[in-house]
Amino acid sequence: MDLISRRVVFKALVFLCFIRSSQGRDHFTKLNLPPFLKASRFPTFQHEAYDYIIVGGGTAGCPLASTLSQKFKVLLLERGGSPYGNRNITLLENFHICLADVSPESPAQGFISTDGVINARAKVLGGGTCINAGFYSRAKPSFVQQAGWDADLVNQSYPWVEERIVHWPKVAPWQAALRDGLLEAGVSPYNGYTYDHLYGTKVGGTIFDETGYRHTAADLLAAANPNNLRVLLYASVNKIVFNTKQGHRKPRAIGVQFKDENGRHHQAFLREERGSEIIVSAGAIGSPQLLLLSGIGPRNELKKHNISVTIRNEHVGKGMSDNPMNSIFVPMKSPTKQSLIETVGITDAGVFIEASSGFSQTDDSIHCHHGIMSAEVWSLFAFSFTC
Ligand SMILES: Cc1cc2nc3c(=O)[nH]c(=O)nc-3n(C[C@H](O)[C@H](O)[C@H](O)COP(=O)(O)OP(=O)(O)OC[C@H]3O[C@@H](n4cnc5c(N)ncnc54)[C@H](O)[C@@H]3O)c2cc1C
Numbered sequence: 001m002d003l004i005s006r007r008v009v010f011k012a013l014v015f016l017c018f019i020r021s022s023q024g025r026d027h028f029t030k031l032n033l034p035p036f037l038k039a040s041r042f043p044t045f046q047h048e049a050y051d052y053i054i055v056g057g058g059t060a061g062c063p064l065a066s067t068l069s070q071k072f073k074v075l076l077l078e079r080g081g082s083p084y085g086n087r088n089i090t091l092l093e094n095f096h097i098c099l100a101d102v103s104p105e106s107p108a109q110g111f112i113s114t115d116g117v118i119n120a121r122a123k124v125l126g127g128g129t130c131i132n133a134g135f136y137s138r139a140k141p142s143f144v145q146q147a148g149w150d151a152d153l154v155n156q157s158y159p160w161v162e163e164r165i166v167h168w169p170k171v172a173p174w175q176a177a178l179r180d181g182l183l184e185a186g187v188s189p190y191n192g193y194t195y196d197h198l199y200g201t202k203v204g205g206t207i208f209d210e211t212g213y214r215h216t217a218a219d220l221l222a223a224a225n226p227n228n229l230r231v232l233l234y235a236s237v238n239k240i241v242f243n244t245k246q247g248h249r250k251p252r253a254i255g256v257q258f259k260d261e262n263g264r265h266h267q268a269f270l271r272e273e274r275g276s277e278i279i280v281s282a283g284a285i286g287s288p289q290l291l292l293l294s295g296i297g298p299r300n301e302l303k304k305h306n307i308s309v310t311i312r313n314e315h316v317g318k319g320m321s322d323n324p325m326n327s328i329f330v331p332m333k334s335p336t337k338q339s340l341i342e343t344v345g346i347t348d349a350g351v352f353i354e355a356s357s358g359f360s361q362t363d364d365s366i367h368c369h370h371g372i373m374s375a376e377v378w379s380l381f382a383f384s385f386t387c
Pocket residue numbers: 055056057058059060061077078079080119120121122123124125126127128129131132133134135136137235236237238281282283284286287290322323341380381384
């Protein structure tokens with residue numbers, strides 16, 4: 001290649017890199033999000049009170065904050081930072097890098113459960129939608145019924161989410177192979193492209209767009225009323241504050257206590273109105289953890305940790321699960337096109353069979369380029385997005 005052609009190629013590469021790296025920024029500007037404040041900037045002297053205080057700005061917390069802010073004054077407290085500008089979150093190709101990041105700033109907090117399961121939980125505005133495989137499905141109707149929700153309202157709410165952050169995937173080769181394999185194995189009928197939870201094989205929605213850019217629950221804050229919503233980042237809530245005045249038969253939650261990024265403590269309070277609420281949407285681990293720290297849980301557990309009992313509830317912290325699954329790794333000689341979950345098989349035994357491809361493990365470990373997972377049918381996305 002002569003010097004001129006090399007320069008042309010080099011300039012083209014620089015241009016392409018610029019387009020790719022500015023994608024996240026453009027997206028952020030286009031969204032017109034409400035301002036995000038660091039928790040240290042929360043004015044402690046200001047006696048601002050809220051109709052709703054939402055703990056956890058994740059998959060459930062962000063859309064709740066957006067919808068409630070249409071009519072009410074809302075404070076959203078998230079222990080992590082902003083997802084915008086973090087390419088480990090926004091780009092599909094960095095899915096595995098994001099999960100493997102163990103730095104203190106990582107949006108994924110790795111952990112191993114007491115029974116030895118390796119997993120991660122989110123620590124970032126947008127929550128699990130910033131670190132997960134991005135598959136989107138509507139809930140099983142029987143799940144909605146069992147939860148006691150208004151099915152019509154749930155059905156009306158889905159498009160609110162879908163129009164904003166859900167896309168149809170261009171089915172990747174490994175996903176097409178899984179689709180054909182599932183049908184051959186009898187996971188039928190083929191239901192085509194659908195968000196609905198139907199038995200058989202289908203292609204579902206994804207929060208990655210056609211360029212591989214991840215759209216998260218944080219994007220849903222763009223639909224909020226900015227005059228009614230305050231979003232604090234790096235705000236770790238460590239206690240729900242209860243009204244302990246004499247004469248109150250039942251303890252009433254009146255506010256929360258949280259730590260900012262510098263370790264300083266703050267408090268925020270609800271308006272003294274009937275119907276004001278603290279909503280705990282801190283995830284499968286964070287929510288029971290906060291309840292326990294606030295004295296809500298099994299008496300013996302609380303006693304063991306010298307926490308005085310506010311409300312006795314034997315179920316808090318029990319039977320928790322989030323994204324439980326079994327995986328099979330399929331080592332390949334050559335890398336394949338990367339894909340996250342697009343095709344699923346839903347069996348009447350109550351499992352999802354799904355797959356990802358092209359995310360190898362570390363260089364010195366076995367190269368696992370394809371994977372198949374089977375997960376319990378799990379409807380948290382619908383649960384999370386009910387608005
Ligand atoms: C690797 C992986 C892949 C997955 N893939 C999929 C998928 O493809 N499709 C799907 O539907 N589901 C998937 N899931 C599951 C899905 O992401 C979760 O079920 C969902 O995000 C849970 O939503 P949530 O709102 O309950 O919690 P989260 O989205 O986790 O939100 C909780 C938020 O609360 C914050 N928080 C916690 N404690 C506190 C505190 N004390 N103070 C302040 N903030 C706090 C956290 O930082 C977090 O942002 C996956 C999960 C994992 C881990």
